Amino acid sequence: MAAGEVVGLDRMLVLEVARVTEAAAIAAAKLRGRGNNKAADKAAVDAMRAELGRVKLRGRVVIGEGEMDEAPMLYIGEEVGTGTGPEVDIAVDPLEGTTLCAKAMPNALAVLAISEKGGLLHAPDMYMDKIAIGPGYPDGIIDLDLPAAENIRALARARGIDVSEITACILDRPRHADLIKAVRDAGAGVQLIPDGDIAGVIWTTNPRQTGIDIYLGSGGAPEGVLAAAALRCIGGQMQGRLMPQSNEERARAEKMGASLTKKYTMQDMASTDVMFSATGVTSGSLLQGVQFNGEFAETETVVMRARTGTVRRIRTTFRAIETKLKGL
Numbered sequence: 404m405a406a407g408e409v410v411g412l413d414r415m416l417v418l419e420v421a422r423v424t425e426a427a428a429i430a431a432a433k434l435r436g437r438g439n440n441k442a443a444d445k446a447a448v449d450a451m452r453a454e455l456g457r458v459k460l461r462g463r464v465v466i467g468e469g470e471m472d473e474a475p476m477l478y479i480g481e482e483v484g485t486g487t488g489p490e491v492d493i494a495v496d497p498l499e500g501t502t503l504c505a506k507a508m509p510n511a512l513a514v515l516a517i518s519e520k521g522g523l524l525h526a527p528d529m530y531m532d533k534i535a536i537g538p539g540y541p542d543g544i545i546d547l548d549l550p551a552a553e554n555i556r557a558l559a560r561a562r563g564i565d566v567s568e569i570t571a572c573i574l575d576r577p578r579h580a581d582l583i584k585a586v587r588d589a590g591a592g593v594q595l596i597p598d599g600d601i602a603g604v605i606w607t608t609n610p611r612q613t614g615i616d617i618y619l620g621s622g623g624a625p626e627g628v629l630a631a632a633a634l635r636c637i638g639g640q641m642q643g644r645l646m647p648q649s650n651e652e653r654a655r656a657e658k659m660g661a662s663l664t665k666k667y668t669m670q671d672m673a674s675t676d677v678m679f680s681a682t683g684v685t686s687g688s689l690l691q692g693v694q695f696n697g698e699f700a701e702t703e704t705v706v707m708r709a710r711t712g713t714v715r716r717i718r719t720t721f722r723a724i725e726t727k728l729k730g731l
Contacts, residue, residue, distance in 0.1 A: 412519060412676050413489065417706050419458045420515055420680040421717055425702045427451035427497045427513035428682035429721070432693035432700075435685060436507035443504045447497035447513055447684075452476045452483065459488040462517070465525045466494030466625040470655075479525075490520040494629050500599040503685060510599045510687030515680050516632035522675030524628050524667065527655045530646035531624035533600070535669075536617050537608035538638030547642040547666055551582055551619055552589035558617055559591075566590040572603040572615045579620050586619065601681070602689050604630035608637045613688050621646055631672035633679045636707030637714060641669040677709040691718075698722060 430450035434443040448468060455462065462484040468474035477483075477495055484491075493515065498504055500511035516523065534547045534554065540561050545554045551571070559566045571586045573579050575595035586593050594615060596603055600622035606615035627643045634641050645663050647653045656663055665671075682704040683690030691703040704717045 412491070412517065412678055412708070412710070414708070414711075416458075416460070416517065416678060417708065417713075417715065420517055420678050421682070421704045421706050421719075423451055423454045423458070424513040424515050424680045424682040425704055425719060425721075426454040428684045428693050428702055428704075429700055431498045431504050431511070431513060431684045432695070435504055435511075435692075438505050440501040440505045444498045444501045448476050451495060451497040451513065451515070455483040455493070456485070458484050460484040460517075461486055461488060461490045462493045463491070463520075464495065465492045465523050466496075466516075466628050468495075468497070469528055492518045492520055492523045494518075494523050494625070494632065496601065496626060496629055498684065499601050499626065499629075499681075500684070503598050507685060508597065509685055510596070510602045510689065511684035511692070512599065512602060512690065513682045513684055514601055514629055516629050516673070516677055518632070518673065518677045519675040522673065522677060523632065524672040524674075525659050525661065526624040526628045526645070526672070527652065527659050527661055529624050529652045529656065530621045530648065531627040531643045532621045532646055533604070533627050533630075533641065533643045534617070534619055535604045535607055535630065535634065535641040536639055537610065537634075540640065542640070545617070545640055545642070547644060551585045554619075555586065555589050555591045555617065562616075567592075569616045570594055570610075570614055572596060572606060572618045573620045574598070574600055574603070574622055576620075582620055599687075601626050601630045601633070602687065604641065605633050605637070605681075605689060608634070608639055628672045629679070631669045632677045632709075633681075633707060634669050635673040635677050635709045636679050636712065638712070639669065641672070643667045643672065673709070675709075679707045681705050
């Protein structure tokens, strides 16, 4: 390797990460609308782990289903892959929006991000306060420490539009009542979502299509890292700060080496070459959900890479579903 040569992930991994999220999405989609969050999540986890085991890499889960004593599979620190190939960090959310899937509501996804070793923030499973916008704005135009109204006004000025034309995406939670009021009092609109804040952040990258200009509010820290990985590929700005709710969570963050005071940027959360893959489980604004037709299934996946800025949309038709779930 020549001095100064840029090293990144092997581009052939693009198809591999797509296969991983496709497997999880198909497995979860078979339980859509059944009202059983845990069963759908378990199906996605099982399928994702099995498919990861076929990929030629030495992977370590840094964002997963929980710690080893909480999750039997895809736990933080678990080693996945064949044990040959590049060393990588892996962040997974086998079923982003378990409730969405259980109720057959829009925007449930199977999500995975992969980076060079050390490239993803090891975020504990707790709340993270977040703010995110898409590409095309001056650096530093948003700030997590500023009131929502100031961030919205700055965004409107940069777009050359009135504040009334700005829409913020916020998780529909009682804890966001004051935030929602502040955004509306500023003159902007609010789109509330029941779950799925990874998709909510990604929506900011194409406001003309999605109608979402900015993401605000608190959600899961692991989902924050996955969303940052996606933005790292597409472009945009994001900041987040951990919000421990108990002494136990504070201790967990300290054990993992995470700061409780730092305002993490997108680059802090995804610092090297990253690949991001998401496959639709239920149809939504980002992706079409899995479509079943007899022994066939069709998936839609978006795969992105930070180093090249490439965004691929892949539609795949699988035959003999039961067999394919054992070897996509």
